[in-house]
Amino acid sequence: MKKNLFALLVVLMLGWAAYASFFVAPTENTMGVIQRIFYLHMPSAIVAFCAFLVTFVANLLYVFRRQQRWDWLAVSAAEVGLAYITVVLITGPIWAHPVWGIWWTWDARLTSTFVLWLLYISYLLLRTLIEDPHRRALASAVYGIFAFLDVPLVHMSIRWWRTQHPQPVLMGGPGTGLDSRMKIVLLYSFIALLSLMIFLVRQRYELEAMRGQADVLRREAEAA
Amino acid sequence: MKNLDSVFAAYMVGWGVFFLYQLTVSRRVASLRDEIEQLRISLKREK
Numbered sequence: 001m002k003k004n005l006f007a008l009l010v011v012l013m014l015g016w017a018a019y020a021s022f023f024v025a026p027t028e029n030t031m032g033v034i035q036r037i038f039y040l041h042m043p044s045a046i047v048a049f050c051a052f053l054v055t056f057v058a059n060l061l062y063v064f065r066r067q068q069r070w071d072w073l074a075v076s077a078a079e080v081g082l083a084y085i086t087v088v089l090i091t092g093p094i095w096a097h098p099v100w101g102i103w104w105t106w107d108a109r110l111t112s113t114f115v116l117w118l119l120y121i122s123y124l125l126l127r128t129l130i131e132d133p134h135r136r137a138l139a140s141a142v143y144g145i146f147a148f149l150d151v152p153l154v155h156m157s158i159r160w161w162r163t164q165h166p167q168p169v170l171m172g173g174p175g176t177g178l179d180s181r182m183k184i185v186l187l188y189s190f191i192a193l194l195s196l197m198i199f200l201v202r203q204r205y206e207l208e209a210m211r212g213q214a215d216v217l218r219r220e221a222e223a224a
Numbered sequence: 225m226k227n228l229d230s231v232f233a234a235y236m237v238g239w240g241v242f243f244l245y246q247l248t249v250s251r252r253v254a255s256l257r258d259e260i261e262q263l264r265i266s267l268k269r270e271k
Contacts (some may be wrong), residue, residue: 014239018235018239021235022231032226032227033226033227033228033231034226034227034230034231036231037230037231037234037235040234040235040238041234044238080245083241083242083245086241087237087238087241087242090234090237090238090241091234091237091238094230094233094234094237095230095234097230098226098227098230196242200242200245200246200249203246203249203250203253204249206253207249207252207253207256210253210256210257210260211256213260214256214259214260214263217260217263217264217267218263220263220267221263221266221267221270224267224270224271
């Protein structure tokens with residue numbers, strides 16, 4: 001019942017965020033209506049970073065405590081984070097094409113984001129290669145800790161290098177900033193997408209816990 | 225409204241990714257629930 005209520009709340013928040021992105025946020029002067037992709041693209045990127053941070057912390061906790069639940073949380077958040085970063089990699093080129101005249105360029109921001117996507121795909125692939133649950137959890141935890149190092153690199157890439165991707169609009173220093181209505185819509189979208197991330201991680205964690213339960217039952221059935 | 229179709233495409237594809245992901249997780253949960261139930265029944269029979 002609680003789960004259904006939370007799901008309904010998430011759907012309502014997502015609906016409101018989409019409405020606000022189209023009808024509340026003002027049209028940006030230079031890019032026009034295409035800039036509205038920003039309210040899906042940027043919050044998805046931040047939420048993906050949050051999910052990978054959860055994976056990183058859970059990986060560290062697994063390495064130090066060796067409790068299966070941290071491994072379950074790590075893989076759940078990694079998979080959800082991957083879904084979000086996929087959305088970033090799809091919406092980015094759709095926005096870039098009319099504005100830059102190209103779908104893609106290998107600049108520091110785009111390349112490091114693509115590498116991040118590959119790193120977490122590899123994280124999930126690695127888990128399919130190891131049968132023993134404890135070895136699998138440890139190997140993927142160690143790998144996941146190193147994979148997370150790309151997240152700060154992606155974040156800082158537009159500050160450290162000259163890129164085709166725009167400079168930061170929030171906390172980007174003098175000459176940068178957002179209209180107050182744009183900031184509010186951005187915040188709505190972020191909260192809605194973060195809530196969806198929490199919902200998806202919980203659901204994915206439930207699946208992983210059930211897999212653990214099924215493994216125990218399978219072993220019992222084999223032993224009987 | 226220039227590029228409005230691109231904005232719609234971006235939102236449709238974006239929400240589509242989340243929806244499909246949620247759907248795959250729900251299906252995996254449902255199928256695993258069935259498997260656990262079957263395993264429990266077969267273990268009970270053997271006891």
